Amino acid sequence: MTQDYHQLEVWNRTMDYAVSVYKFAIGLPAEEKYNLASQLRRAAASAPLNIAEGSGSATNVEFARFLGYAYRSLKEVITGLELCQRLYPSSDERVLLSLIDEGNQISKMVYSLIRKLGETPQW
Numbered sequence: 001m002t003q004d005y006h007q008l009e010v011w012n013r014t015m016d017y018a019v020s021v022y023k024f025a026i027g028l029p030a031e032e033k034y035n036l037a038s039q040l041r042r043a044a045a046s047a048p049l050n051i052a053e054g055s056g057s058a059t060n061v062e063f064a065r066f067l068g069y070a071y072r073s074l075k076e077v078i079t080g081l082e083l084c085q086r087l088y089p090s091s092d093e094r095v096l097l098s099l100i101d102e103g104n105q106i107s108k109m110v111y112s113l114i115r116k117l118g119e120t121p122q123w
Contacts, residue, residue, distance in 0.1 A: 008055065010106065011048055011055070014047040017102055018047065021040055021041065021044035022041055022045075024095060028084070028088070036080060039076075040077060043076040043077045043080065044073070046069070047070040047110075050069040053066055054066025054070075060117040067110050070110050071107055074106055075107060078103040078107070084096060
């Protein structure tokens with residue numbers, strides 16, 4: 001099962017997404033530095049890290065488990081961004097909507113990969 005995760009489009013997209021979320025989080029109010037901004041960064045970084053770790057799995061079942069972690073991390077980021085919309089309505093709505101949309105697109109890719117591996121997501 002081991003494969004080079006660098007060749008996975010979903011890994012590359014999650015890497016780019018994590019960078020975008022990090023850049024967005026920098027612009028949050030200072031009081032969010034150790035709260036929402038930190039949580040967004042950790043969850044965004046978790047997605048590509050889990051894909052990379054899972055790609056080294058010995059079985060499809062194990063890889064799918066790590067993809068499930070990545071999927072849930074993406075949903076966490078999306079929810080955090082939606083919370084930002086509510087808490088900070090003066091934030092750049094265009095950027096927020098773009099990040100939310102990209103997160104949803106990537107999470108669909110991850111879900112599709114889980115299914116392609118022949119596994120039923122266990123959440």
